Amino acid sequence: xxxxxxxxxxxxxxxxxxxxxxxxxxxxxxxxxxxxxxxxxxxxxxxxxxxxxxxxxxxxxxxxxxxxxxxxxxxxxxxxxxxxxxxxxxxxxxxxxxxxxxxxxxxxxxxxxxxxxxxxxxxxxxxxxxxxxxxxxxxxxxxxxxxxxxxxxxxxxxxxxxxxxxxxxxxxxxxxxxxxxxxxxxxxxxxxxxxxxxxxxxxxxxxxxxxxxxxxxxxxxxxxxxxxxxxxxxxxxxxxxxxxxxxxxxxxxxxxxxxxxxxxxxxxxxxxxxxxxxxxxxxxxxxxxxxxxxxxxxxxxxxxxxxxxxxxxxxxxxxxxxxxxxxxxxxxxxxxxxxxxxxxxxxxxxxxxxxxxxxxxxxxxxxxxxxxxxxxxxxxxxxxxxxxxxxxxxxxxxxxxxxxxxxxxxxxxxxxxxxxxxxxxxx
Amino acid sequence: xxxxxxxxxxxxxxxxxxxxxxxxxxxxxxxxxxxxxxxxxxxxxxxxxxxxxxxxxxxxxxxxxxxxxxxxxxxxxxxxxxxxxxxxxxxxxxxxxxxxxxxxxxxxxxxxxxxxxxxxxxxxxxxxxxxxxxxxxxxxxxxxxxxxxxxxxxxxxx
Numbered sequence: 270x271x272x273x274x275x276x277x278x279x280x281x282x283x284x285x286x287x288x289x290x291x292x293x294x295x296x297x298x299x300x301x302x303x304x305x306x307x308x309x310x311x312x313x314x315x316x317x318x319x320x321x322x323x324x325x326x327x328x329x330x331x332x333x334x335x336x337x338x339x340x341x342x343x344x345x346x347x348x349x350x351x352x353x354x355x356x357x358x359x360x361x362x363x364x365x366x367x368x369x370x371x372x373x374x375x376x377x378x379x380x381x382x383x384x385x386x387x388x389x390x391x392x393x394x395x396x397x398x399x400x401x402x403x404x405x406x407x408x409x410x411x412x413x414x415x416x417x418x419x420x421x422x423x424x425x426x427x428x429x430x431x432x433x434x435x436x437x438x439x440x441x442x443x444x445x446x447x448x449x450x451x452x453x454x455x456x457x458x459x460x461x462x463x464x465x466x467x468x469x470x471x472x473x474x475x476x477x478x479x480x481x482x483x484x485x486x487x488x489x490x491x492x493x494x495x496x497x498x499x500x501x502x503x504x505x506x507x508x509x510x511x512x513x514x515x516x517x518x519x520x521x522x523x524x525x526x527x528x529x530x531x532x533x534x535x536x537x538x539x540x541x542x543x544x545x546x547x548x549x550x551x552x553x554x555x556x557x558x559x560x561x562x563x564x565x566x567x568x569x570x571x572x573x574x575x576x577x578x579x580x581x582x583x584x585x586x587x588x589x590x591x592x593x594x595x596x597x598x599x600x601x602x603x604x605x606x607x608x609x610x611x612x613x614x615x616x617x618x619x620x621x622x623x624x625x626x627x628x629x630x631x632x633x634x635x636x637x638x639x640x641x642x643x644x645x646x647x648x649x650x651x652x653x654x655x656x657x658x659x660x661x662x663x664x665x666x667x668x669x670x671x672x673x674x675x676x677x678x679x680x681x682x683x684x685x686x687x688x689x690x691x692x693x694x695x696x
Numbered sequence: 697x698x699x700x701x702x703x704x705x706x707x708x709x710x711x712x713x714x715x716x717x718x719x720x721x722x723x724x725x726x727x728x729x730x731x732x733x734x735x736x737x738x739x740x741x742x743x744x745x746x747x748x749x750x751x752x753x754x755x756x757x758x759x760x761x762x763x764x765x766x767x768x769x770x771x772x773x774x775x776x777x778x779x780x781x782x783x784x785x786x787x788x789x790x791x792x793x794x795x796x797x798x799x800x801x802x803x804x805x806x807x808x809x810x811x812x813x814x815x816x817x818x819x820x821x822x823x824x825x826x827x828x829x830x831x832x833x834x835x836x837x838x839x840x841x842x843x844x845x846x847x848x849x850x851x852x853x854x
Contacts (some may be wrong), residue, residue: 281725288721292714299707302700340725347718356854389778452777577708603712610715617722628733695778 282327285343290320296365296452300579311667315368319346322375322413330688333383338625340692341500341684344618345378348669350676351599356672358583359598360591363672370674374681381685383587388689388696395448399480402441405434406484410491419492435488435497436666436675440550440682442481442504443644447637450512451476481505482525485535488676496651502526503647504692507638547661560594563587567597568608577605589673595665596656615668619646625691634696641683720850747802747808747845749795755785755839768842769797772834787811787837795843796825802845804828 293316301312323346330337335616349371356364391398408426413434425434477696482505485498506522532539542557550558550565567583567590570576581601583590590598622642629635645668655662666676690696747767755762765771771780774792783792789809796803805825806813813820814835820826828834830845 285718285721285725288714292711292718295707295711295714299704302703302707336777340722343718344722347715367779393777452782480820574708574712577704578711579706603715606712609711610719613719614722617719617726624729624733 275334276332277336279327279331279339279689281308282330282339282342285340286320286323286327286346286404287341288503289346289350290323292347293320293353293398296351296354296578297357298481299577300354300569303579311553315357315364316350318368319349319353319371319375322372326379329383333502335692335694337382337384337688338621339619341601341618341688341691344614344621344685345375345669347613347614348618349375352595352670352672353597354578355598355602356591358581359580359595361631363591366674370677373674374677377678377686378681378685380458382688383612387521388634388694391444391637392448392696395452398441398445398448402438402445403439403480403484405438406488409434410487413492431495435494438497439500439504439644439648440641440679442501443508443640444637445475446505446508446512447640450508451632453512455518470581477505477509482529486529495661496537496665498646499663500648500665503651504640504644507643507647508636511639511643513680531554538682544663547658548656560588561658561662564594564597564662565658567594568600568657571601571604571608574600575600575607578602589664592666593652593671594656595667595671596653601672611670612649615649616646618669619643619649622687625639625663625687628693629690629696630693631696634690637696638687638690641687645683647678734791742744747843748797749781749834749841752840753838754785754843755783755837757783757785757788757839759783765831767795767802767845771795783836783839785837785839788839790835792836793820795828802828802843804834809836 285413294313297312297316298308301308305639323342326342330342342379353368353371356367360367377623413424418688425432481501485502488494488498488501506519506526509522510516510519530540534544546558546561550561552558554562563583563586563658567587570582575583579602581598582600583594583601587594587597596608596611605609621640622638622645626635626638626642629638648665648668651660651663652667654660655664667671668680743788748764748769749767750764751757751759751761758844763809765781772786772794773781773783774790775782775784775788776790779791788811789807791807792808792809793804793813796805804813804815804820804823804827806820806822808822812835815826815828816833828843831842832845834841834843
């Protein structure tokens with residue numbers, strides 16, 4: 270690109286980054302104190318490295334002067350800062366690895382936001398993304414392995430590096446649907462009063478929903494991946510609603526979901542188990558209901574202001590506390606007050622994404638931004654709701670807070686895309 | 697209360713206060729931004745409606761008559777996906793024409809399209825922009841659109 274770029278001061282971002290940095294620095298401090306020592310530089314090093322990465326991104330955006338959104342990066346620093354502090358005692362062995370993944374993710378975010386590739390390629394290669402997604406599902410069905418914590422066979426490993434394809438699938442789905450639906454938006458929004466011989470069939474917009482529905486079912490039936498299936502279907506349905514603005518479509522999707530749920534409940538054992546545990550986890554508190562019960566006790570142990578960071582006991586008795594149940598640990602250590610604030614930050618992140626969607630310049634960019642923010646929001650609702658027993662528990666990660674490389678990377682790429690859309694670049 | 701407990705309590709309080717300060721600041725920034733955006737929309741709605749091209753006969757583009765495309769300061773028309781207005785009709789070229797706003801007027805320029813660009817039944821010479829006004833009938837290949845801006849409607853009203 271030969272366009273000259275002039276530096277543009279990003280005051281709001283600077284102010285918010287300072288505020289979030291203070292939190293990231295204070296958060297890990299109690300841990301060494303509790304161990305009987307003093308707070309040294311080595312205890313704060315991870316937080317400082319993280320802050321350094323965000324300062325670098327801030328400077329990069331300032332000097333490029335393209336006017337990326339100034340709120341997203343501080344929100345992500347806040348969430349990853351809390352995540353990093355938690356990981357020091359929830360999973361001390363993995364903390365350094367998680368720091369490395371987080372830094373890599375911040376780099377990926379900045380790369381996606383400013384790299385000189387033509388973002389219109391995202392739209393042009395829409396069927397490539399769709400096929401890649403379907404292949405991913407297929408490969409996982411055949412070659413998936415259980416993750417490090419056991420459970421369903423959702424992981425793919427490639428030369429020692431394993432990742433969760435359902436994470437990549439999520440972003441592929443959003444990009445594909447944004448391209449597919451923005452291309453057909455007139456068709457979607459059109460009110461079809463008569464059914465003449467040439468009235469456009471609703472097939473054009475029901476087709477992708479059907480495909481996603483099928484893929485979700487396959488994931489669920491073969492692998493028992495309830496979380497991913499629910500997430501993918503919810504994303505497809507909300508994007509369809511966003512693109513068409515027709516509540517009838519959403520209602521139809523919900524009816525299909527209800528029917529699907531009833532049928533699945535009848536024939537797929539894992540759905541029965543999950544539903545039963547949701548209704549009454551205390552029926553088997555030492556067996557199948559163990560995780561759910563422990564998560565609830567952990568949340569309850571926090572009370573209003575929590576036990577303080579580093580004082581939680583969840584690491585000792587709640588399996589997967591650093592990944593799927595990180596919200597329970599947050600509720601224990603920061604209490605109702607802190608956990609509500611963290612949830613509010615997640616909500617603000619999604620809201621900011623929707624705000625970016627509103628001011629996006631092209632229909633594709635608008636739908637993409639709305640889809641990415643909705644995906645983050647839905648994912649948060651599914652796992653937090655599951656932890657708190659509002660909905661049946663399904664194991665997925667909490668964006669920017671859970672341990673896990675693929676999750677962190679994919680969330681950061683979503684954020685990078687949102688930042689890019691916020692510059693108003695033609696997409 | 698031991699020194700350790702005091703330190704821990706201090707760290708905990710600072711953290712919670714910090715979290716809520718951060719939250720309040722972000723909420724304030726977001727709110728201010730929304731207010732500003734609200735004012736912007738309100739003022740632009742007060743002045744004029746979006747300039748638009750309303751479809752009269754859609755050809756084989758698959759779009760419905762009566763739907764419309766917004767016209768921005770530079771709006772290209774063609775079959776390729778990177779045009780602002782994408783019309784998938786065989787009589788429309790990949791890059792067919794462009795509508796430009798210059799000197800408070802709207803100009804239409806043909807890009808050397810195969811089947812031509814027409815204003816009110818007259819074919820434009822390729823590469824020579826011509827002024828178009830609200831209410832003009834534009835034809836690209838066999839697709840016909842009505843160009844509408846509110847500015848001229850206001851002139852008529854006064």
